[in-house]
Amino acid sequence: MSNYEIKTRADDRFVPSYARHPLTMVSGNGCMLEDAEGKQYLDFLAGIAVCVLGHAHPSVTEALCRQAGELVHASNLFYNPVATELAEMLCGLSFAEKVFITNSGAEANEAALKLARLAGGPERYEVISLLNSFHGRTLATVAATGQAKCHQGFEPLPAGFISVAGEDEAALEKAITPHTCAVICEPIQGEGGVLPLSSSYLKLVRELCDRHNLLLIFDEIQTGMGRTGTMFAYEQLGVVPDVMTLAKGLGNGVPIGAMLTSNRYGTLMAPGTHGSTFGGNPLAAAAAVATLRVITADGFLSEVKRTGEYLSNVLTDLGRRFPDLVTHERGMGLMRGLVLSERGAEHGADIVADMLAKGVIINFTGATTLRFVPPLIVSTAQIDRMAEALAEVLTAKTG
């Protein structure tokens, strides 16, 4: 089996909705991936901020194998001990008191948007999101996503969504009407270019939500599960949302998401208001419980903070060495972006391809930003290896 053979067969049969690298990944271990021809890659993307414990983590593999032999699915018509344990763990780790489990991030946001409308009642249905945000690919989450390129071809979008510029309190206040029920935002805009929102802005958003009785929804699908050095990014920002959505790292690659909220709002979802055939099935829940046990183990998150700082320093140093290509680095914990200058951004896609050729996986997002979201178990030696490759790639682009 070659990379090319699988690419040819896949291109023949899949709708062409993904721009893929011409590579076929077949196995992984820790921070390494291997392609169909045996080439190894240092993975600084982790399945797009998903494989927080790295590939083939033994605890997750063991939990999946054990659960697969016991029960994979019995439906939400029955209680489920594994999903119950997961819901208890998520509430124990956060502000939340009620949980709805989904299969993906977009579905977690759908649940949050539906909850906001239930809370708002018939008169208050409008949701305010931020420009440059990303909330998913279903129609409602596309409508909530503040990027025109994601809307194109799908209009008319579901009504009741409006996006305003982030960090602009006046714009947000102006957008609030008697029909508004919620504000949704990512503490760090991931797909938008690893763009953190400031704690002071988020505190103002919280105040406005309190004053107008709006739900504050934090989309922590990318920032959650230890990615920023705390279990959830909101813990570092001094702002507690009413609703939080999770996915990506929750099952270390096994599809699972969750919407978390308080008793005040959670109890609004009465029987028949929302559901999912697969949501919270024992197999996916077992992966999430196993993942959470590792993340909550002593010292894990403080190590993420330490390696996050190391990565930040390494990227800052690269910025100093290549001032014509790089403007600055930003992010929190192990969610970091290297922002390219106008000249650098012209090479964004090439830099990613050149890194791949050197056996390192990163990506380019938000039109200007190289994104680094490695497994949270990445070592400083692996960060050095990535930086060495990037320095070589950037050197070839200067002059």
Ligand SMILES: Cc1ncc(COP(=O)(O)O)c(C=O)c1O
């Ligand atoms: C912040 C955020 N929200 C929602 C989503 C959608 O998640 P999914 O692709 O699992 O539906 C993503 C995916 O990139 C995301 O980064």
